[in-house]
Amino acid sequence: MPLNRIVLYYAFTPLPDPEAVRLWQRTLCESLGLRGRILISKDGINGTVGGSLNAVKRYVKATREYPAFKTMDIKWSEGGAEDFPRLSVKVRDEIVSFGAPGELKVGPDGVIGGGTHLRPEELHDLIDAKRSQGQDVVFFDGRNALEAQIGRFKGAIVPDVSTTHDFVAELDSGKYDDLKDKPIVTYCTGGIRCEVLSSLMVNRGFSEVYQLQGGIVRYGETYGDRGLWEGSLYVFDKRMHLEFSSDAVTVGKCARCAAPTNKFENCSNSACRNLTLYCADCAARPETLRCPQGCETDEAEATAAGAA
Numbered sequence: 075m076p077l078n079r080i081v082l083y084y085a086f087t088p089l090p091d092p093e094a095v096r097l098w099q100r101t102l103c104e105s106l107g108l109r110g111r112i113l114i115s116k117d118g119i120n121g122t123v124g125g126s127l128n129a130v131k132r133y134v135k136a137t138r139e140y141p142a143f144k145t146m147d148i149k150w151s152e153g154g155a156e157d158f159p160r161l162s163v164k165v166r167d168e169i170v171s172f173g174a175p176g177e178l179k180v181g182p183d184g185v186i187g188g189g190t191h192l193r194p195e196e197l198h199d200l201i202d203a204k205r206s207q208g209q210d211v212v213f214f215d216g217r218n219a220l221e222a223q224i225g226r227f228k229g230a231i232v233p234d235v236s237t238t239h240d241f242v243a244e245l246d247s248g249k250y251d252d253l254k255d256k257p258i259v260t261y262c263t264g265g266i267r268c269e270v271l272s273s274l275m276v277n278r279g280f281s282e283v284y285q286l287q288g289g290i291v292r293y294g295e296t297y298g299d300r301g302l303w304e305g306s307l308y309v310f311d312k313r314m315h316l317e318f319s320s321d322a323v324t325v326g327k328c329a330r331c332a333a334p335t336n337k338f339e340n341c342s343n344s345a346c347r348n349l350t351l352y353c354a355d356c357a358a359r360p361e362t363l364r365c366p367q368g369c370e371t372d373e374a375e376a377t378a379a380g381a382a
Contacts, residue, residue: 077126077127078124078125078126078127078152078153078154078155078156079124079125079126079127079130079150079151079152079153079154080110080122080123080124080130080150080151080152080153080154080157080311081121081122081123081124081130081133081134081148081149081150081151082121082122082148082149082151082263082264082291083119083120083121083122083137083146083147083148083149083264084118084119084120084121084146084147084169084170084264084265084266084269085118085119085142085143085146085184086117086118086169086180086184086185086269087117087118087142087143087180087181087182087184088116088117088118088142088180088181088182089114089115089116089117089118089119089142090116092114092115092116092165093165095114095119095140096112096114096163096164096165099112099114099119099121099137099163100112100161100163102133102136102137103123103133103161103163104161106125106129106130106132106133107125107126107129107155108123108124108125108129108130108133108155108161109123109124109125109155109158109159109160109161110122110123110124110155110158110161110162110311111123111158111162111163111310112162112163112164113164113165113166113169113170114163114164114165114166114169115165115166115167115168115169115175117168117169117175117178117180118142118169118180119143119169120169120170120266122310122311123158123161124153124154124155124156124157124158124311125154125155126154126155134148142182147265147288149264149288149291149292151291151309151316152316153311153313156312157311157312157313158311158312168270169266170238170266170267170269170270171237171238171239172238172239172241172242172270172271172274173238173239173242174242174270174274177273177274177277178270178273179273184269185269185270185272185273186273187273187276187277188269188270188272188273188276188283188285189258189260189268189272189273189275189276189283189284189285190283190284190285191284191285191287192259192284192285192286192287193287193288193292194286194287194288194292194293194296194297194301195296197259197284197286197293197302198301198302200257200259200284204257209256209257210256211257211258211259212231212253212256212257212258212259213226213227213228213229213230213231213258213259213261213302214230214231214233214253214258214259214260214261214271214275215227215230215231215232215233215260215261215262216241216260216261216262216267216268216271217262217263217267217308218235218236218237218238219232219233219234219235219236220236220308220338220349221263221308223325223326223327223351224305224306224307224308224315224324224325224326224336224338224351225290225303225304225305225306225307225308225315225325225326225336226303226304226305226325227261227302227303227304228302228303228304230261231250231253233250238267241271241274242274245274245275245278246278253280254279254280254281255281255282256282257282257284258275258280258282258283258284259284259285259286260272260275260283260284260285260286261285261286261289261290261293262286262289262290263289263290263291263307263308263309264288264289264290264291264292265285265286265287265288265289265291265292266289268285268286268289269285271285272284272285290303290307291307294307294318295318297318298318298319298321299317299318299319299321299322299323300321303318304322304323304325305322305323305324305325305326305336306322306324306325306326306336308338314337314338315336315337315338324336326351327351328351328352328353328356329350329351329352329356329365329366330352330353330356330362330366331353331355331356333353333355333356334353335351335352335353335354336351337351337352337353337354337357338350338351338352339351339352339357339363341363341364341365341369342360342361342363342364343364343365343369345369346364346365346369348365348369350365350366
């Protein structure tokens, strides 16, 4: 049986003809039998694709032959084409949707005016240096609140956002103004959201902003579960989550009974289908696999109730 792999990558770089890049990337992926999601804009590319190991290697090699993508960081993980429903390659205003395309400035070397990049080892050095000065480093989660339910950096601030679009209003709300003079480390899955988030924070007067280079993925590869990360990493494919070692703790809690779990399930109400954390027992029964706060009755249920 052939080995399969998934790659996650991004590059912020000016692209004069995003549509041409889209056509090239789609043709390349189709020729190699890859599936996944790729977003392209005038500011760069953001993708995750899976397939056979050999096909993915050929894809990476071909993509890096494009000069602007030559040094692009590629993150590898277990999985394959079966973890994605289809191949999607699209051009968008933003390769990560903060709803602020006019605020982002990108040059050949990446985002202009963002946070200082820190490799995992440098993150620990920063924490030690700040502690010696009597300061604490603030971890700021750059993901959606749902993702943080199953894993996060210890003591991190998790903004109350449902989508990436919510971050601009969240930052402008003033609730984090007391952090503007503190050292802040932003983090996200693979690093891309922090490229934008850190620049938005700098633009709003946060004076000492850092971003974890390579995101949680690189940190987990470096330290496993022996460092400052705890729990599982939410991923946007059929796997739903991954762990960095067998020592990973389960920090998520079932929405019904509070039992430990890292498994998201769709609400059993077909009119809802919201993702929520459930333990195996509660997920096994339709009546408990429903949003605990309540949701609209679906059409099938309403029809059944009327017939009764």
